[in-house]
Amino acid sequence: MAKFIKAFLKLREAALVSHYKAPLVLQEKTFNSLIRYGISTHFGYKYHFKNIRTPEDFNRCVPVHRYEDLLPYFQEILKGKPSVLWPGKVSWFAKSSGSTDARSKYIPVTREALYHCHFKAAKDVLTLYLVHRPDSRLFSGKGFVLGGSSAVHPASYGVRSGDLSAVLLHNSPWYSRWVRTPSNKVALLGDWEKKMEILIRLLPRQNITSLSGVPSWMLVLLEKILSQNKLDTVANLWPHLELYIHGAVSFAPYKKRYEEIFSGLKVWFLETYNASEGFFAIQDRPGSDEMLLLLDHGVYYEFIPLEELSKDWPRAYHLGEVKTGVSYAMVISTNGGLWRYLIGDTIRFTSIQPYRIQITGRTKHFINVFGEELVVENAERAIAEASRQLGLVVTDFTAGPLYMQGGKAGAHEWFVEFATPPAEIQEFSEKLDQELRKLNSDYDAKRFGDLALGPPVVHAVPRGTFEKWLRKHNRLGGQHKVPRLSNERKIIDEILECM
Numbered sequence: 313m314a315k316f317i318k319a320f321l322k323l324r325e326a327a328l329v330s331h332y333k334a335p336l337v338l339q340e341k342t343f344n345s346l347i348r349y350g351i352s353t354h355f356g357y358k359y360h361f362k363n364i365r366t367p368e369d370f371n372r373c374v375p376v377h378r379y380e381d382l383l384p385y386f387q388e389i390l391k392g393k394p395s396v397l398w399p400g401k402v403s404w405f406a407k408s409s410g411s412t413d414a415r416s417k418y419i420p421v422t423r424e425a426l427y428h429c430h431f432k433a434a435k436d437v438l439t440l441y442l443v444h445r446p447d448s449r450l451f452s453g454k455g456f457v458l459g460g461s462s463a464v465h466p467a468s469y470g471v472r473s474g475d476l477s478a479v480l481l482h483n484s485p486w487y488s489r490w491v492r493t494p495s496n497k498v499a500l501l502g503d504w505e506k507k508m509e510i511l512i513r514l515l516p517r518q519n520i521t522s523l524s525g526v527p528s529w530m531l532v533l534l535e536k537i538l539s540q541n542k543l544d545t546v547a548n549l550w551p552h553l554e555l556y557i558h559g560a561v562s563f564a565p566y567k568k569r570y571e572e573i574f575s576g577l578k579v580w581f582l583e584t585y586n587a588s589e590g591f592f593a594i595q596d597r598p599g600s601d602e603m604l605l606l607l608d609h610g611v612y613y614e615f616i617p618l619e620e621l622s623k624d625w626p627r628a629y630h631l632g633e634v635k636t637g638v639s640y641a642m643v644i645s646t647n648g649g650l651w652r653y654l655i656g657d658t659i660r661f662t663s664i665q666p667y668r669i670q671i672t673g674r675t676k677h678f679i680n681v682f683g684e685e686l687v688v689e690n691a692e693r694a695i696a697e698a699s700r701q702l703g704l705v706v707t708d709f710t711a712g713p714l715y716m717q718g719g720k721a722g723a724h725e726w727f728v729e730f731a732t733p734p735a736e737i738q739e740f741s742e743k744l745d746q747e748l749r750k751l752n753s754d755y756d757a758k759r760f761g762d763l764a765l766g767p768p769v770v771h772a773v774p775r776g777t778f779e780k781w782l783r784k785h786n787r788l789g790g791q792h793k794v795p796r797l798s799n800e801r802k803i804i805d806e807i808l809e810c811m
Contacts, residue, residue, distance in 0.1 A: 324439040331607055332666045338607035339631050343367060346612055346645055349424075353395045355385065355651060367614075367630045374652050376616070376626060376643055379417055382653065389420055392469025397649030398422050404483070405473040406588035418473055419588040425648035426483050429609045430476075433591035436606070437584060440596050441555060445580070450521050453552055454493040458511075458525030458533060464500065476588045493518055512537050522555040527566040528708060528793060530558070532779070534573060547576035559584040561793055562671075562688075564696035569705040569731055585671060589655055590646050593669055602668040607631075610647030615640035618658065621675065628652075636661045639672050639687075658687070677797045681713040682722050682765045684755040686748070688796045694747035695728070701743055705731035708778040710794045712804040714769055721766040727807050733772045741770040773811055780810040 330338055347364050350356040359374045375381075385396050386405075394401045397420065404421040442448055459477025466472050474482075481496055489496075494514060501507040516537060523530060534546065543549055556570070556579055563570075563583060570581070585593035585603055590611050593603035605613070615634050620626035621641055628643055639658050645651050659669045673688030680686070691711060699706050707729045714723040726744070734740050745767050749756040758765040778794050784806075795803060 324435055325443060327608070328436060328439060331604060335605075335607050335667050336632050339612060342608060342610065343370070343612045343645075346610070346647065349399055349647070350651065352399050353397055353649070354388075355397050355649075359651075370645075370652070371614070371628055376628065376652050376654055377650075378654050382650070385649075386418060386420060390418075390469070390471055392471070397651065398424070398647070401470075402649070403471060404479050405471060406476040406479050407473055408476075408588040417588070420649050421476075421479050421588070422648050424610060425590065425646060426480070428647060429611065430480060430586070430591050431485070433584075433586070433594065433606055433609055437557060437582065437594050440594060440604075441580065441582060444598055445554070448554060449552060450555060451491055453519035453521035453550075455491055455522040455524065456493050456515060456518075456520050457499070458523070458530055459499055476586075493520070508533060508536070512540055516541055516549055518550075519552060520550040521552050522557065523553070524557040526560045526793070527558050527563055527570070528561060530556075531566055531569060531707065538573065544573075545575045545577075546573050551577075553577050553579060555580050555582060557582050557584060559586055562692040562696075564692050565699065565706045565709070567696070568700065569707070572705075585669075587655070587657075589644060589650060589653065590648065592642075592644075596668075602662045602670055605631075605667040605669055607667070612645040614643040614645075614652070615659075616643060616654075617641075618675075631667065634661050634664065634667075636664060641675050673797075674795075677795050679711065679713055679724060679797050679799055681715070681799060682758050684752070684758045684765055686724070686752060686755055686797065690748060690751045690755070691796055693751055694744055697747045698740055698743035702734060702740060704734055704740065707731055707775075708794060710778075710796060710798070710803060710807060711768075712798045712801050715801075721762050721764060723766040724768045725804055726768055726770040727773050727777070727804060728770060729773050729775060729778055737770055737772050740772075741768055744768055744770065771811075773807070777807065777810050781807055784810065 347361055347370070351361045364370050364373055382397075388396045389402050390405070392401070402420045402422055405418040406421050408417040408419055438450075441450070457477070459475060459481065464472050464474040464478050464482060478500055481499055494511065498507065498510055498514070501510070511533060537549065538544065538546070541549065546553060553574070554577070558581065563581060567581070580598055583595040583601075583603060584591070591606065591609060592611060593605050595602065596604040613631055614628040616626045616628050618639055618641060629640070634640065637660065639660050642655050642657050642659050644653050644655055646653070654675070656675050658672045658675060660672050662668050662670055678685065678687045695706055695709055709726060709728040711724050711726040714725040745759070748768075749759060755765070759767075781794055798804070
C-alpha cells in the first residue's frame with residue numbers, strides 16, 4: 313500500500329515544478345479558466361464577464377467584495393438557486409471559524425473547489441514532504457487529523473453545512489481511510505469534549521506517524537494524552553511519528569513546547585495555509601517559515617497594499633507586480649465561486665522566484681488606538697522572543713487597548729496563558745515591550761516618554777481561561793481561536809469575565 317501511495321503522489325511532483333519555473337503562466341491559465349466558468353453565472357452576467365479579456369479588465373469591471381457583499385448571493389444558493397456564482401448547484405457550505413468577528417461565516421464549497429483545490433493541495437503537501445524525505449515510512453502507520461466540532465447540518469434544498477474538516481471528510485476519497493484515523497464516526501462528533509475523551513483513549517493504541525491540526529488544540533490533546541499515560545514525551549507513545557502539519561495560527565509561540573514533547577523524534581513541522589475559502593500555500597522547505605503560493609489550484613490572486621484598503625475602489629496588483637517586504641491584503645477569485653473576495657488575511661512576499669509568502673495578520677486584527685499600528689505579526693514575534701529569552705512557553709494570548717483616563721497615557725492590555733506561569737510577570741512585560749519597540753517603529757515612537765502610550769499591562773491568566781471563552785461562544789476545537797489583537801475592548805473584557 314505504501315508503495316502504491318508514493319507512486320501515486322510522484323505524479324504530482326513534475327506538475328509542481330511549474331511553480332518554480334513558470335508561475336505567471338500558471339496564474340494566467342487559472343484566470344482564463346475562471347472567467348470561462350464565470351460567464352454562465354448570474355454574477356458573470358451582472359459584471360459582463362463575456363467582455364473580460366485581461367486582469368486589467370477584471371480589475372476595472374468587478375469591485376472588490378467583502379463577505380457582506382457576497383452574502384445575498386450565498387443566500388440565493390442556500391435556497392437552491394443554480395449558477396449564482398459558479399455553474400450548477402452547490403451542495404456544501406463550510407462554516408468558517410468566524411475569526412474576523414463574533415459570528416460564523418458560511419462559504420460555498422463547489423465540487424471543483426473540493427477536488428481541484430483542497431484535495432489536490434493535500435496531495436501536494438505529501439508530495440513535497442516525500443521530495444525531502446524519500447526514505448519516509450509515513451504510510452507504515454496512521455495519520456491523525458484533529459478536526460473541529462464537525463457535525464454536519466442539513467439545510468433546505470439539499471444543501472449541507474459544517475466545519476471545513478467535516479465537509480472534507482464527507483467527500484474524501486475512499487482510499488484515504490486506509491491511512492487516516494480516527495473513523496468518520498468519531499471525527500464527525502459534534503460534541504467536542506466527548507470527542508476529546510474518546511481520542512484520549514483511542515490514540516495511544518495506534519501507530520501514529522503524522523499529526524495534522526491547529527497547534528493550540530493539538531497541544532491541548534497531546535498534553536492530556538501524555539498526562540493520562542504518565543509520559544513526558546510523545547516518543548514513548550508513537551516512536552515512528554515523523555510529520556506534524558499545522559496552520560491557522562502562528563506556530564512560533566508553541567514551537568518550544570512541541571520540541572520538548574517531541575524530544576527524541578525527528579519531526580518535520582510543516583505549515584500550510586488552508587481555509588474554508590481555499591488551500592493557498594504550503595511550506596516547501598524543511599525548517600523554513602515561508603510557504604510556496606499554490607498557483608494552479610483554481611485560485612487567482614490579487615494583492616492590495618494596506619494603504620489602499622480604505623479606498624472605494626482600491627488598486628489591486630496581480631502576481632507579476634508584487635514586491636517583497638510589502639504587506640498586502642489578499643484578494644481571491646476561486647473555483648468555489650468567490651469573485652475578487654477580500655479574504656481578510658494580510659501576507660508578505662519573502663521571495664518572487666519562486667513566490668513564497670508569510671502570513672502577517674488579519675485586516676481587522678490590529679491595535680491602532682494611539683497611532684501605533686500594531687499588527688498580529690508584531691505581537692506573535694514579540695511574544696515568541698520574550699518567551700524564548702525567559703525560557704517560558706506561551707499557550708495562548710490576546711490583547712486590546714487600555715484607554716487614556718485621568719490624565720494617564722493609554723496602554724495595551726495583554727492576557728497571556730503560560731504552560732508554567734513566570735515567577736515575575738513584570739520581567740516578561742518588559743521583555744515584551746522591548747521586542748515590540750524593536751519590531752514596530754510606530755509603536756516605538758508612541759512609547760517615547762510614556763506620553764501617548766504607556767508600557768504594556770500584562771496579566772498571566774489561569775490555564776483554561778481561553779478555553780472557557782471559546783466554550784462560551786460555542787467555538788471549541790478545530791480552527792477556532794481567540795483573536796490575537798482587537799482595536800476595542802469587547803474581547804478582553806469578556807476574558808476578564810471568564811477569569
